[in-house]
Amino acid sequence: QIDVVKGSFSTNGQFQVVIGQGTVNKVYAELVKETGIGESTKDEVKKASEKNMNPLQRTVKTLADIFIPILPAIVTAGLLMGINNILTAQGIFFSTKSIVQVYPQWADLANMINLIAGTAFTFLPALIGWSAVKRFGGNPLLGIVLGVMLVHPDLLNAWGYGAAEQSGKIPVWNLFGLEVQKVGYQGQVLPILLASYMLAKIEVFLTKRTPEGIQLLVVAPITLLVTGFASFIIIGPVTFAIGNVLT
Numbered sequence: 001q002i003d004v005v006k007g008s009f010s011t012n013g014q015f016q017v018v019i020g021q022g023t024v025n026k027v028y029a030e031l032v033k034e035t036g037i038g039e040s041t042k043d044e045v046k047k048a049s050e051k052n053m054n055p056l057q058r059t060v061k062t063l064a065d066i067f068i069p070i071l072p073a074i075v076t077a078g079l080l081m082g083i084n085n086i087l088t089a090q091g092i093f094f095s096t097k098s099i100v101q102v103y104p105q106w107a108d109l110a111n112m113i114n115l116i117a118g119t120a121f122t123f124l125p126a127l128i129g130w131s132a133v134k135r136f137g138g139n140p141l142l143g144i145v146l147g148v149m150l151v152h153p154d155l156l157n158a159w160g161y162g163a164a165e166q167s168g169k170i171p172v173w174n175l176f177g178l179e180v181q182k183v184g185y186q187g188q189v190l191p192i193l194l195a196s197y198m199l200a201k202i203e204v205f206l207t208k209r210t211p212e213g214i215q216l217l218v219v220a221p222i223t224l225l226v227t228g229f230a231s232f233i234i235i236g237p238v239t240f241a242i243g244n245v246l247t
Contacts, residue, residue, distance in 0.1 A: 080117035138200030155184035
């Protein structure tokens with residue numbers, strides 16, 4: 001019945017009143033002053049709400065916290081791919097040809113749009129690594145490095161894995177008799193999610209137990225080295241197989 005209120009609902013044991021950006025800050029400040037209940041940070045509110053969630057809800061919320069920050073990049077890539085498809089797909093404006101076939105001068109423009117659009121998906125592990133490590137309490141920069149490492153150009157591109165497997169030409173590392181496939185994880189979600197969790201936990205563990213004076217020389221190198229080996233030897237192959245089963 002109050003004009004400024006847009007709605008209200010109950011979720012995870014909390015009663016939420018929807019007011020809108022800008023005005024809500026003034027209302028919140030006045031509410032704190034009138035009631036004397038004290039202020040809470042966004043993280044404190046999140047932690048309080050998580051206590052009322054079951055394990056499945058917590059998992060879904062964690063995934064939401066990871067993927068929502070990178071949605072602008074993914075949505076933008078999808079929209080640009082749509083523009084590229086309009087320019088390159090046959091049968092949209094011409095019965096048997098595409099726009100770039102009829103007007104070749106548009107071909108390079110379409111190619112550049114496709115490159116810009118494909119970047120977010122090609123380096124998707126880097127985006128997820130940044131967001132996931134940040135969510136799990138680690139250094140987001142290490143998450144970016146971890147993600148880029150999984151799509152390093154020296155690795156076999158994931159898109160060419162099927163053809164390489166058929167021809168028997170998958171490159172491998174020989175680690176003391178253990179053969180590890182040199183395969184990238186372009187467009188993969190599961191490998192970087194698990195690797196990010198492991199990286200964040202190792203980093204936090206080492207940071208607590210390493211003197212400040214040598215943290216820069218110890219924490220990040222050991223964290224990346226251990227997580228990197230685990231990613232290529234265990235996490236990557238296992239989650240890649242799980243992804244194939246799900247597909």
